[in-house]
Amino acid sequence: xxxxxYPGQSPICTIVFIPLSAAQRxxxxxxxxxxxxxxxxxxxxxxxxxxIGHGRRQKQAHDEHHDWITIRRxxxxxxxxxxxxxxxxxxxxxxxxxxxxSEALRRYFVEGYSWEAAAPPVKDPHHVADSxxxxxxxxxxxxxxxPFSFLRRTVQAFDQWIQSGQVFRxxxxxxxxxxxxxxxxxxxxxxx
Numbered sequence: 001x002x003x004x005x006y007p008g009q010s011p012i013c014t015i016v017f018i019p020l021s022a023a024q025r026x027x028x029x030x031x032x033x034x035x036x037x038x039x040x041x042x043x044x045x046x047x048x049x050x051x052i053g054h055g056r057r058q059k060q061a062h063d064e065h066h067d068w069i070t071i072r073r074x075x076x077x078x079x080x081x082x083x084x085x086x087x088x089x090x091x092x093x094x095x096x097x098x099x100x101x102s103e104a105l106r107r108y109f110v111e112g113y114s115w116e117a118a119a120p121p122v123k124d125p126h127h128v129a130d131s132x133x134x135x136x137x138x139x140x141x142x143x144x145x146x147p148f149s150f151l152r153r154t155v156q157a158f159d160q161w162i163q164s165g166q167v168f169r170x171x172x173x174x175x176x177x178x179x180x181x182x183x184x185x186x187x188x189x190x191x192x
Contacts, residue, residue: 039085043076050076051083061090062122062129063100089182096120096129101137102181108134109155141184155180 041049054075061069069090074083089098103120107113115131122128129137141151158180161168168175175183 039072039074043079043081043083045079045081046076048076048078050078052077054082059086059090060095060127061087061097062095062124062127063097064103064121065123066097067123067127089178091185095127096122096133096137098182098185099178100129101185102177102179104129104134104137105155105181105184106159106177108138109152110159137181151184154184 039051039053041051043050051074054073056070056072058068059071060067069087071087071090072085074085075081076083084092086092091098100120100122104118107120108115108118115134118134119129119131138151158175162176
């Protein structure tokens with residue numbers, strides 16, 4: 001039940017991102033389980049505490065520890081709006097988690113792997129990202145200001161911070177490799 005504001009207009013689809021609640025030290029493995037039960041009751045459209053559970057569904061979120069994840073759906077009866085609750089590291093309409101994308105960034109920019117070899121390890125070996133997929137991921141971060149070469153230096157600076165133990169907080173915990181791509185996806189371009 002998705003709502004349309006005007007006759008003949010496509011229905012409105014609302015996606016709510018759930019903040020990471022898995023322990024930072026176990027983020028790689030526990031992010032999907034930690035967010036699978038979360039449902040927010042306040043509707044983002046009408047601001048009433050009217051959202052009720054409306055089932056679950058499976059979504060692809062490939063990374064080293066996950067293949068498919070369970071996500072919650074909700075329904076706001078006053079708005080007739082269906083809401084999908086996604087974990088913060090799984091974007092809508094994507095097949096790989098942002099943790100997998102972070103790993104690909106690390107492998108390509110820090111470890112010097114080629115596009116083909118920089119694909120992140122995944123639980124199901126039949127879902128390995130090809131080099132064109134990696135290029136598309138990185139193009140999301142690419143822009144003419146700053147140039148793509150600046151992205152390499154930024155990722156390498158993040159690696160130095162992570163390796164040295166310097167505390168740079170993002171979200172609920174310190175910057176770590178699982179959170180590098182989500183941070184860049186949200187705040188790029190950065191000036192470091």
